[in-house]
Amino acid sequence: MPAEETFEHHDYDVVVIGAGGAGLRAAVAAHESGARTALICRSLLGKAHTVMAEGGIAAALGNLWPEDNWQVHFRDTMRGGKLLNHWRMAELHAKEAPERVYELEQWGALFDRTPAGKISQRDFGGHRYARLAHVGDRTGLEMIRALQQRAVSSGIDVFMELTVTDLLKDGDRVAGALAYWRESGRFVVFQAPAVVLATGGIGKSWKVTSNSWECTGDGHALALRAGATLLNMEFVQFHPTGMVWPLSVRGLLVTESVRGDGGVLRNSENKRFMFDYIPEFFKAETADNIEEADRWYEDKHNRRPPELLPRDEVARAINAEIKAGRGSPHGGVFLDIASRRTPEFIQRRLPSMYHQFKELADVDITKEPMEIGPTCHYAMGGVEVDPDTQASLVPGLYAAGEVAGGMHGANRLGGNSLSDLIVFGKRAGEYAAAYAKGLGAQRPRVNAADVSRAAEDALAPFGAGTAQENPYALHQELQETMQDLVGIIREEGEMRQALEKIASLQQRARNLSVEGNRSFNPGWHLALDLRNMLLVSQSVATAALERQESRGGHTRNDYPTTDPFWGKQNVVLALTGEAGQGPTTLAVKRQALPEPPPELAALLEDAH
Amino acid sequence: MSYDLTLRIWRGDANGGDFREYVVQAEEGQVVLDVVHRAQATVANDLAVRWNCKAGKCGSCSAEVNGYPRLMCMTRLSIFQPGETITITPLRTFPVIRDLVTDVSFNYERARQVPAFTPTAEQPRAPFTMFQPDVERSQEFRKCIECWLCQDTCHVIRDHEENKPAFAGPRFFIRYAELDMHPNDSLDRKKFVQDEQGLGYCNITKCCTDVCPEHIKITDNAIIPMKERVVDTKYDPIVRFLGRRKGTKA
Numbered sequence: 001m002p003a004e005e006t007f008e009h010h011d012y013d014v015v016v017i018g019a020g021g022a023g024l025r026a027a028v029a030a031h032e033s034g035a036r037t038a039l040i041c042r043s044l045l046g047k048a049h050t051v052m053a054e055g056g057i058a059a060a061l062g063n064l065w066p067e068d069n070w071q072v073h074f075r076d077t078m079r080g081g082k083l084l085n086h087w088r089m090a091e092l093h094a095k096e097a098p099e100r101v102y103e104l105e106q107w108g109a110l111f112d113r114t115p116a117g118k119i120s121q122r123d124f125g126g127h128r129y130a131r132l133a134h135v136g137d138r139t140g141l142e143m144i145r146a147l148q149q150r151a152v153s154s155g156i157d158v159f160m161e162l163t164v165t166d167l168l169k170d171g172d173r174v175a176g177a178l179a180y181w182r183e184s185g186r187f188v189v190f191q192a193p194a195v196v197l198a199t200g201g202i203g204k205s206w207k208v209t210s211n212s213w214e215c216t217g218d219g220h221a222l223a224l225r226a227g228a229t230l231l232n233m234e235f236v237q238f239h240p241t242g243m244v245w246p247l248s249v250r251g252l253l254v255t256e257s258v259r260g261d262g263g264v265l266r267n268s269e270n271k272r273f274m275f276d277y278i279p280e281f282f283k284a285e286t287a288d289n290i291e292e293a294d295r296w297y298e299d300k301h302n303r304r305p306p307e308l309l310p311r312d313e314v315a316r317a318i319n320a321e322i323k324a325g326r327g328s329p330h331g332g333v334f335l336d337i338a339s340r341r342t343p344e345f346i347q348r349r350l351p352s353m354y355h356q357f358k359e360l361a362d363v364d365i366t367k368e369p370m371e372i373g374p375t376c377h378y379a380m381g382g383v384e385v386d387p388d389t390q391a392s393l394v395p396g397l398y399a400a401g402e403v404a405g406g407m408h409g410a411n412r413l414g415g416n417s418l419s420d421l422i423v424f425g426k427r428a429g430e431y432a433a434a435y436a437k438g439l440g441a442q443r444p445r446v447n448a449a450d451v452s453r454a455a456e457d458a459l460a461p462f463g464a465g466t467a468q469e470n471p472y473a474l475h476q477e478l479q480e481t482m483q484d485l486v487g488i489i490r491e492e493g494e495m496r497q498a499l500e501k502i503a504s505l506q507q508r509a510r511n512l513s514v515e516g517n518r519s520f521n522p523g524w525h526l527a528l529d530l531r532n533m534l535l536v537s538q539s540v541a542t543a544a545l546e547r548q549e550s551r552g553g554h555t556r557n558d559y560p561t562t563d564p565f566w567g568k569q570n571v572v573l574a575l576t577g578e579a580g581q582g583p584t585t586l587a588v589k590r591q592a593l594p595e596p597p598p599e600l601a602a603l604l605e606d607a608h
Numbered sequence: 609m610s611y612d613l614t615l616r617i618w619r620g621d622a623n624g625g626d627f628r629e630y631v632v633q634a635e636e637g638q639v640v641l642d643v644v645h646r647a648q649a650t651v652a653n654d655l656a657v658r659w660n661c662k663a664g665k666c667g668s669c670s671a672e673v674n675g676y677p678r679l680m681c682m683t684r685l686s687i688f689q690p691g692e693t694i695t696i697t698p699l700r701t702f703p704v705i706r707d708l709v710t711d712v713s714f715n716y717e718r719a720r721q722v723p724a725f726t727p728t729a730e731q732p733r734a735p736f737t738m739f740q741p742d743v744e745r746s747q748e749f750r751k752c753i754e755c756w757l758c759q760d761t762c763h764v765i766r767d768h769e770e771n772k773p774a775f776a777g778p779r780f781f782i783r784y785a786e787l788d789m790h791p792n793d794s795l796d797r798k799k800f801v802q803d804e805q806g807l808g809y810c811n812i813t814k815c816c817t818d819v820c821p822e823h824i825k826i827t828d829n830a831i832i833p834m835k836e837r838v839v840d841t842k843y844d845p846i847v848r849f850l851g852r853r854k855g856t857k858a
């Protein structure tokens with residue numbers, strides 16, 4: 001019991017939670033700013049979900065197309081996000097991404113090269129020019145290794161396989177965090193005036209997802225419980241191309257580079273159906289015939305193939321084809337690169353896709369088409385932060401990467417995620433360090449009563465009473481609910497149903513019970529993660545019900561078009577009640593979207 | 609299409625343990641990690657196992673399947689005979705924490721000892737000019753997903769705890785090779801690899817190469833060239849005088 005247990009204690013200036021790209025970059029930045037920094041990860045170092053990123057890092061280096069620059073990148077990002085992005089974040093991102101990419105090279109990353117010996121760049125959906133710095137199709141691994149090696153060689157303290165259960169506060173301010181070692185189940189108290197959330201995504205609440213078990217929305221939930229707000233949680237990106245067969249790998253990502261490198265989508269009638277789904281908003285920049293589309297790969301003066309429309313458009317089109325009965329045998333559509341590129345080209349450009357299909361599905365992608373379908377991939381919404389400092393509304397609490405909201409608006413472009421991690425990871429780390437330093441002697445203190453209450457909460461599943469619930473079964477019910485009722489296409493009745501179901505799951509989650517002891521006990525870990533998944537799922541459904549329009553990663557059957565009114569509104573959530581046996585309640589607020597200054601707004605007008 | 613499958617999984621901790629049999633439902637197209645998860649969700653809720661990506665990309669789910677070091681998420685059930693019992697044990701070279709989870713901190717210690725990439729005086733600041741053929745050799749080694757299967761299988765430390773203080777293992781030999789072949793790195797780590805990291809213990813049996821899920825040619829492309837370079841610097845005054853060559857410069 002926590003009362004008798006003496007907790008391990010640590011004192012830091014900055015604690016970074018999460019060691020994917022954003023967390024690692026934040027920790028390096030905080031450390032280099034002179035802060036005593038701890039980096040906490042739930043897995044071993046270097047295993048975070050960032051390793052799954054395949055395509056590349058979007059940055060206007062201009063190595064292949066000198067016409068490219070930050071203004072074009074800014075415009076592409078804003079348009080891809082259906083203009084709901086925080087303009088300032090999109091601006092900082094487009095301006096700073098190149099320097100952040102070079103920094104990775106400075107630390108040992110080895111990107112693929114152009115013939116002139118510069119960093120090579122590849123085409124991706126929604127980007128006007130070939131813009132993604134990459135290494136084959138394992139760019140995320142390269143990023144994480146470069147950052148990990150930098151962090152390790154600078155001597156940052158890394159706490160591996162440690163899970164944070166609660167943030168601790170002193171009055172209004174963050175004072176630290178409570179965590180447990182996965183190995184022993186023993187608690188650790190961190191005292192730190194600044195905490196950076198870099199916990200990544202929320203995909204594990206859906207059944208078909210590209211996300212790993214770590215993507216349980218911990219940071220979103222920690223932030224809400226600490227009094228911070230979440231922004232635009234309704235926008236969830238369903239990546240158009242996930243594997244659909246075998247069932248064992250359903251949802252696993254098939255990189256967009258397949259399309260960037262020439263792959264096309266076909267239905268069961270062998271038709272390149274994307275030409276039927278070009279929306280008005282992108283007409284001017286999208287090719288409407290096969291000949292022009294195919295010329296684009298070599299000559300960017302042509303318009304882009306419709307297969308490379310932003311992800312939300314492509315996912316909806318695939319969904320519609322499947323619903324219309326023109327799908328593939330296992331309920332997807334076909335992604336074909338075999339008939340369009342040589343086997344040598346495919347193996348060189350897409351080695352891990354080749355490997356993945358060969359080993360997991362017995363499909364040789366140099367000879368046959370792949371079967372693919374949409375998969376839950378990315379949360380555009382997240383913690384509401386200041387665009388420059390990444391500070392949340394809670395003093396001392398910062399967020400960077402997928403857990404933060406605003407940067408990607410209603411839909412994220414491929415390649416903008418990895419660049420987001422390093423641009424805003426660095427900013428979060430630096431500002432967190434500066435904040436901690438600025439406090440001088442006025443540092444917040446962790447309160448012992450909060451610590452033991454949080455520890456007791458965490459141990460509750462061991463002492464559960466009679467009405468016992470199995471965490472695995474509950475998790476499965478949640479995934480089915482979100483998949484069926486809060487998926488790609490949404491409507492009011494279904495979302496109300498989802499909210500009711502989530503409320504009842506939250507009740508039942510109070511009776512979760514686990515067997516075994518605290519040492520490396522996955523049943524217990526899942527029981528604790530479920531708390532967060534339920535709160536995040538509730539946030540998504542609540543925000544999705546509020547936004548009565550269709551835009552980007554939020555499509556309503558009952559409000560099928562974009563609405564100029566909603567184009568100026570953010571949906572902001574705050575937690576109002578989660579005490580004792582009462583229901584978990586969220587306050588919903590509409591908040592005006594900040595307007596870009598005229599010189600940036602002008603960039604958005606020009607359609608081509 | 610589903611069928612019953614018998615799993616024999618080692619359960620226990622640092623104080624010892626034993627095999628337990630579980631009969632679980634398996635489906636066509638599944639991998640070993642799927643049925644381990646199935647066991648966990650149904651009959652062994654507290655079964656400890658590491659995994660993240662379930663796609664062979666993170667290197668977390670390493671274990672020994674029927675005695676062979678493998679990634680569980682990339683081991684398809686179809687490679688076994690119908691009705692065959694699948695035996696799963698934790699990596700033998702590292703101390704058990706619980707069930708299939710081992711203490712791999714040895715590797716993180718070794719990682720800390722690597723002298724970091726240090727650019728040359730000619731190109732001290734990125735962007736560097738480097739050409740594809742020159743970065744490719746190091747890129748092969750950067751495919752490493754740190755699954756530690758090569759470390760697990762290497763006989764120098766498998767069942768030879770006493771060699772661990774002197775031997776970094778194949779994963780780190782490719783890391784040193786990667787830095788050595790980096791076209792813009794300036795440090796010479798050869799003496800260090802030989803004297804402090806135990807390159808000399810390796811007698812090029814190639815067992816590490818056989819188990820690498822990334823198909824990195826650890827022995828042929830990293831260890832043997834490193835050994836040759838070490839010999840060159842040690843005994844060959846001419847090579848020493850000319851300096852080592854690191855790819856073509858722009």
Ligand code: SF4
Nearest residue numbers: 762810812813814816
């Ligand atoms: S080749 Fe060397 S490093 Fe690899 S397994 Fe054999 S002895 Fe170990």
Ligand code: SF4
Nearest residue numbers: 752753755756758820
């Ligand atoms: S070299 Fe291969 S076997 Fe060794 S850790 Fe890396 S990926 Fe695993």
Ligand code: FES
Nearest residue numbers: 661662667669681
């Ligand atoms: S779970 Fe990532 S390699 Fe198996």
